[in-house]
Amino acid sequence: METVATEPAAEERPGLRERKKQRTHDALLRAALELFTTQGYEATTVDEIAEAVDVSQRTFFRYFAGKEEAALAILEITQEQYLAAVRARPAHEAPLEALRNAVLEGWDAIGEAVAEVVPVELYLRAYGMIESTPALLAAHLRRSDEVAREIERIVAEREGLDVDTDPRPRVTVAVFGGVMRVTERRWALGGDLSMESMRALTAAHLDAVRPSLAEKWRTD
Amino acid sequence: METVATEPAAEERPGLRERKKQRTHDALLRAALELFTTQGYEATTVDEIAEAVDVSQRTFFRYFAGKEEAALAILEITQEQYLAAVRARPAHEAPLEALRNAVLEGWDAIGEAVAEVVPVELYLRAYGMIESTPALLAAHLRRSDEVAREIERIVAEREGLDVDTDPRPRVTVAVFGGVMRVTERRWALGGDLSMESMRALTAAHLDAVRPSLAEKWRTD
DNA sequence: TGTCAACTGTCAGTGGCTGTCATTAGCCTC
DNA sequence: GAGGCTAATGACAGCCACTGACAGTTGACA
Known part of the structure; x- marks a missing residue:
């Protein structure tokens, strides 16, 4: 039993904070893969990835263990x-x-x-x-x-x-x-x-x- | 055709330099494994291994890629x-x-x-x-x-x-x-x-x- | 609106790893 | 067996991945 039409369900709107986190995560992931596949994995530094998404290096490590x-x-x-x-x-x-x-x-x-x-x-x-x-x-x-x-x-x-x-x-x-x-x-x-x-x-x-x-x- | 008794063959004596290298290599290997298996791999630093054999860290990396x-x-x-x-x-x-x-x-x-x-x-x-x-x-x-x-x-x-x-x-x-x-x-x-x-x-x-x-x- | 908690940035530090250069020590020849 | 050649080493500087600590910022929620 779940509400259907009138309310898009409370679970569908995870709140601004959560959405922001999701966006940062995806952006980091895409930027990383893009850089890895073009310049190569070893040749890409974490700083580069972080910079491409405009966050600090420390933030990268908060989203990915490495x-x-x-x-x-x-x-x-x-x-x-x-x-x-x-x-x-x-x-x-x-x-x-x-x-x-x-x-x-x-x-x-x-x-x-x-x-x-x-x-x-x-x-x-x-x-x-x-x-x-x-x-x-x-x-x-x-x-x-x-x-x-x-x-x-x-x-x-x-x-x-x-x-x-x-x-x-x-x-x-x-x-x-x-x-x-x-x-x-x-x-x-x-x-x-x-x-x-x-x-x-x-x-x-x-x-x-x-x-x-x-x-x-x-x-x- | 190889000389047998009187001379232990030229190939058997790789020279002092070579023997020394072999000894250093084996010593590093044994020290590394000993430390790894007792303290754990991550908990062991390369400096520790080098110190145990009394060589510089740089020398360790000349014998092992990592x-x-x-x-x-x-x-x-x-x-x-x-x-x-x-x-x-x-x-x-x-x-x-x-x-x-x-x-x-x-x-x-x-x-x-x-x-x-x-x-x-x-x-x-x-x-x-x-x-x-x-x-x-x-x-x-x-x-x-x-x-x-x-x-x-x-x-x-x-x-x-x-x-x-x-x-x-x-x-x-x-x-x-x-x-x-x-x-x-x-x-x-x-x-x-x-x-x-x-x-x-x-x-x-x-x-x-x-x-x-x-x-x-x-x-x- | 103000408080709380989560997210983030900055900074300092560790450890793996590499390049460079001067020093040491086998090796080989005369 | 003295001297030159070269491989092996040590010392130093530096890069990068990664972490802990602390302070500042910003959503969440009463």
Whole structure:
């Protein structure tokens, strides 16, 4: 039960202070990504970013834990969106099937969620930058590892298993995560940075898992 | 043709200068790991390490590109040793089989190679520290990702394939790498830090790959 | 409108890391 | 075995990411 028309709901107007904060945050994020993707991550100082938004350096650090976090903030949206997609899969799907479908069907929602904060084009450029900046790639891989832990829990719960007893939830997620990493790398560094090519690559790589486990590859 | 007894060969005596360098390097490495594992990585400053070996901070940075590299140097030995083991696998083995055997049979050689530089006990402690220090884990995962790239090439060459055309080499390595990551995490954070438990965990997890891909997990 | 709390700027300081230059110490030749 | 060459080191200055502390400013709310 919520009020609908007459009052746009108290939650819709977060107050001037809150809106201002949001604006500063988004401005810093956009400025950071813009600078990172044009001059390079290492070559960009925090002072530059702060100056571009006309705030003090200290304020930047009040919005982001560090330079790194600003560069990866956009990926957090992606990851949370994906986690939600996995949780939403129907219970009858097999674990790997659920993970696969969550990716394939989730990309549109991910695109929309991203677009609310920064232009999609900037997001795609940022992805390429992360992949080719050692410090950022490292941080990204660690975050992905943490996401994997969460997915392990979700899968185990779906199947009513204990993660520490049955190796299958962890192994399943590991296999899936490994394949997604390959997909991601190829996508980010390849020429076609579209959602469509992402879907195609994902499907192709996941379909290649069984053949890869085969004894003899030559018998085609 | 080399002189044997009377002269211990010219290559065996790298000269005083070289030996001194080696000693400084090893001393810095040991001091760093000792401090990292006792006080924690973040809580240890480079000055402390340098002081413990009685050299200037500047000298530390001449031996290691950064604090991080000192903490991970020991893993580099492991990784190179593993790459050598993979390359040495007979050609008749299937890709995944070769990767598996290289791990299972390679651990002894890895242990020996490590022991030449630091006590094995220190190595094991360091492994646990890396796993539980975000900055180090991130760097470690990135290095592992690079090693994976190299293994992809090796697998592709073994099978006479092109990495960019056939997805199987990359997918195989991704699956294997994912499973090894799970194994590594469980080993480093578990109670039993022995080569034997590593072998057992590796085998168990690799054996769990096929069952994990199954449609229904309940039909046991 | 005045009080409170949140947001911000300024300043000082720490630690990782780099460039530069003078000094030291193996190495090699005559 | 004295002297020149060069690699290794130390000392110093400086950049940048990041943090704590304190004071000033500005929404929020009675």
